[in-house]
Amino acid sequence: ESADSRLLKTTGKNMGESGVAAMATTYQKFDPAAYLQYNYVPPRADFERKDSIVPWKLACLHRAFTEGDISGGLLIDVGSGPTLYQVLSGCEVFSKVLLTDFLEVNRQELKRWLQGEGSSLDWTPYIQYVCKLEGRSPSEWTEKAARLREVVSDVLPIDVHRADCLVSCFCLESVSPDLDTFTKALGHISKLLRPGGHLLLIGALQESYYFGGPGVKIPVVPLNEAQVCGSLQEQGFTLIRLEVYTLPSDMKIGVDDVTGCFL
Ligand SMILES: C[S@@+](CC[C@H](N)C(=O)[O-])C[C@H]1O[C@@H](n2cnc3c(N)ncnc32)[C@H](O)[C@@H]1O
Numbered sequence: 293e294s295a296d297s298r299l300l301k302t303t304g305k306n307m308g309e310s311g312v313a314a315m316a317t318t319y320q321k322f323d324p325a326a327y328l329q330y331n332y333v334p335p336r337a338d339f340e341r342k343d344s345i346v347p348w349k350l351a352c353l354h355r356a357f358t359e360g361d362i363s364g365g366l367l368i369d370v371g372s373g374p375t376l377y378q379v380l381s382g383c384e385v386f387s388k389v390l391l392t393d394f395l396e397v398n399r400q401e402l403k404r405w406l407q408g409e410g411s412s413l414d415w416t417p418y419i420q421y422v423c424k425l426e427g428r429s430p431s432e433w434t435e436k437a438a439r440l441r442e443v444v445s446d447v448l449p450i451d452v453h454r455a456d457c458l459v460s461c462f463c464l465e466s467v468s469p470d471l472d473t474f475t476k477a478l479g480h481i482s483k484l485l486r487p488g489g490h491l492l493l494i495g496a497l498q499e500s501y502y503f504g505g506p507g508v509k510i511p512v513v514p515l516n517e518a519q520v521c522g523s524l525q526e527q528g529f530t531l532i533r534l535e536v537y538t539l540p541s542d543m544k545i546g547v548d549d550v551t552g553c554f555l
């Protein structure tokens with residue numbers, strides 16, 4: 293190989309590694325409470341609005357965990373952040389759930405809720421909404437909360453650039469500096485799945501940044517549907533279903549430049 297191509301390859305490799313290291317540094321400023329206020333209160337989490345993105349996500353996750361043959365022993369959520377919504381349906385069909393995140397501040401936020409010590413966001417409306425999706429009375433939210441606390445056996449540290457997992461929401465594209473690194477992270481996840489296992493992936497479309505706290509601007513690799521499908525195919529995944537949500541203009545509230553999301 294010519295020196296130039298070696299240089300290019302080395303540069304390319306170092307760029308990926310230094311980009312990942314830069315992301316890790318940026319994440320040290322991540323503010324869970326602010327992040328929850330940016331993304332998990334109205335208008336993005338308005339349970340009275342049919343076009344609000346959070347109810348859309350909960351309905352997609354409900355369908356995925358009830359209409360398919362997705363159930364079993366262990367469900368792992370990758371890059372949970374300070375949020376629980378992503379396992380509210382899965383907790384009914386898996387006997388063990390692991391939540392994971394890169395940051396101690398996020399893991400502490402989750403543990404506080406799990407231990408009944410309150411949290412920065414009241415998850416009750418979320419639990420009540422998923423109860424309704426399941427045909428249950430919203431007043432059964434306490435039973436569902438108890439189920440979730442029962443099956444979540446741990447909240448563990450994770451780094452997708454060196455680990456594997458099963459369910460992930462808004463993580464891979466938010467922690468990868470470029471498409472190649474996103475695709476590699478997807479490959480790490482694929483190693484954990486048994487043959488025929490399922491990956492539920494929620495992600496942002498055409499997003500280049502989001503705020504993880506006041507002034508904490510975090511770069512995101514902008515992805516379109518074709519790139520997501522191409523990366524999944526490249527890592528050996530078979531696409532079962534792709535659902536896409538396009539944000540109404542009043543959901544664009546300045547905390548990011550996301551235009552839509554996929555599941
Ligand atoms: C945009 S937040 C997504 C949070 C949550 N899953 C949601 O749906 O809102 C991205 C998360 O990825 C985590 N993260 C950052 N670097 C990571 C890495 N290398 N491996 C795994 N997770 C990482 C951050 O701590 C943060 O909680």
Ligand SMILES: O=[N+]([O-])c1ccc2c(c1)CN[C@@H](CO)C2
Nearest residue numbers: 331336345462466496502548550
């Ligand atoms: O509207 N939402 O429900 C919502 C929730 C979380 C996030 C977004 C949108 C868009 N930005 C990502 C970070 O890449 C985080």
